[in-house]
Amino acid sequence: MVVWTLGLNQTTAPLDLRGRFAFALDQMAPALQKLRSIFDTDDTTHRRVEAAILSTCNRTEIYCAGQFAAQDHAMHWLAEHGGVSPALLRSHVYVLQNEQAARHAFRVASGLDSMVLGEAQILGQMKDAVRVAESAGMLGATLNQLFQNSFEVAKHVRTATEIGTHSISMAAAAVRLAAQLFEDLRQTRVLFVGAGEMIELAAVHFAARSPRHIAIANRTLQRGDRLAARVRGEAMQLSDLPARLAEFDIVVSCTASTLPLIGLGAVERALKQRRHRPMFMVDLAVPRDIEPEVKALQDVYLYTIDDLAQVVQEGKAGRQASVAQAEQIIDSGVQRFMQWAARRGTVPLIQQLNAQVDRWRAAELSRARKRLLSGEDVETVMEALSRGLAQKMLHGARAELHAADDAGRAEIAQTISRLFLREAR
Known part of the structure; x- marks a missing residue:
């Protein structure tokens, strides 16, 4: 799963250009539906993309998560919405992916990327964006986790630092x-x-x-x-x-x-x-x-x-110690999110493993029931059932080990040891 952000803000684009890409709250759901239609092309790699739009006075950002990055699709859609060429828009946007995208989201929520350092208004605007994306059916597990983590990090930053103290609105x-x-x-x-x-x-x-x-x-x-x-x-x-x-x-x-x-x-x-x-x-x-x-x-x-x-910006220099402290909190939050995302990336494989094991169990149980009905000894049938399951579970590992060359065999052997010989260590 790839998490990515495409956006422009007060540091990358002038006011009049930003104005072309501003979305009022009631415009976001229709905009997300149009964005969905862009992703739902014949190319199935872009389907089921999660998306949310954050639009404030200082920024417009599209947050997405999917099997593959689709920044070009979003770039062309946003350029068309704003009535500018993709080339012009590209010169004013930033595109961030995975760890960088998560860090950016956490910094935005915490007020570190705002014109007013530590301002709290952005957090409410971000929560509004999440509610709209959820009601539009565009918020999935990955983006939901990203935003919920960003809210937690922002709360920690505001309670543990003085980032918002003496800020001028x-x-x-x-x-x-x-x-x-x-x-x-x-x-x-x-x-x-x-x-x-x-x-x-x-x-x-x-x-x-x-x-x-x-x-x-x-x-x-x-x-x-x-x-x-x-x-x-x-x-x-x-x-x-x-x-x-x-x-x-x-x-x-x-x-x-x-x-x-x-x-x-x-x-x-x-x-x-x-x-x-x-x-x-x-x-x-x-x-x-x-x-x-x-x-x-x-x-x-x-x-x-x-x-x-x-x-x-007055008073910002005096709060640099709080900024450094906030960045450390954000770094920890990013690590937690990336660890969660990495674990979630193995879910399809785990599901496939569970399904395969269920098929093996069903096949061995069916064979065992037939043997019991034919009058065979229970202990003999149970022994055969356990051996059958063990053989099926070890078949792939043995086949890979036997088929590997000398260089690959050592690496496969180490993997098999980690997977099957934990108790023997």
Whole structure:
């Protein structure tokens, strides 16, 4: 069984390219079904491939397990999904196999491969990916073991190290940058577009600075109401956004929209109404929620998720001892998984051995019953049954030993000794 990963992340691909391969949670099951159809070709070596898709702001990764690696199939499917050539995609992806794939999964779950070192959000996203793969019928024993081990390793890393201590989240980084632009955040009006986990975290961080007004614009008003109540703000319809954009000094957006929600024209009109008072905008979405051309406007300070990378890296150097400790925990986890995978690789052989022994037993028992029915002595029949079984079990070893040349005979003899002469040692 081969375990492999194909992916791209914030270190291998720019934001706009990553945006082409982002999957919302409700898109993953249909995507997995399409991926299954790619694997289920006439070539039976690619059938019954296990698969899961992990898609976050910083990465899209396909995890697979099967009798053979099928990275080229996945590469072409992903390139077609993103509307790019396989050659372009290949220049931005990483392909990892077996031990390297397991280590990568464990590092991702533990927050060591994130833009925010030690961030915990990725673990929940990984669990969501596993649930979707399982419901889509794409999660088998091998991938399930890989992910369950990754969750255990991540828990161990977070409890045994200080990897997450003093880490700066994207939300905290946005507040820090906003505070550099506005002298007093208590005098600002803040708009959050979306109501997901990332926006909720950002809203809580900004609410702690007591801005003058907070608004939540969301496609589903009920969900917006819940978040607005938590941060003592108002909820508004997403359709009201263009008309009300000028009211806000700070705009933080993170939705699952595949197209920008805030265009250049809307921001230009808002600036005109604001008489060019500055606007601070943070686009945490992948793909983008705010058109990139907005950044060129003189009175707008637009930051994307990649722009916040430098801020969130602060303090990382001081946690290198925790990183080294975490890597040791991950190494141990990788060894355990690879040992499990190696043992599981022998299961088909063990099943074949059991089936063969059952056939031998059935044949000898049938012969023994016939001899007993014909009136033969029980002891004689039992002796013949045991000899028959012994002969069948030793036949293959004897045949291999007799057929081998001088060089191979010594190695076969050692193997036979390990298998049949343990008690004699």
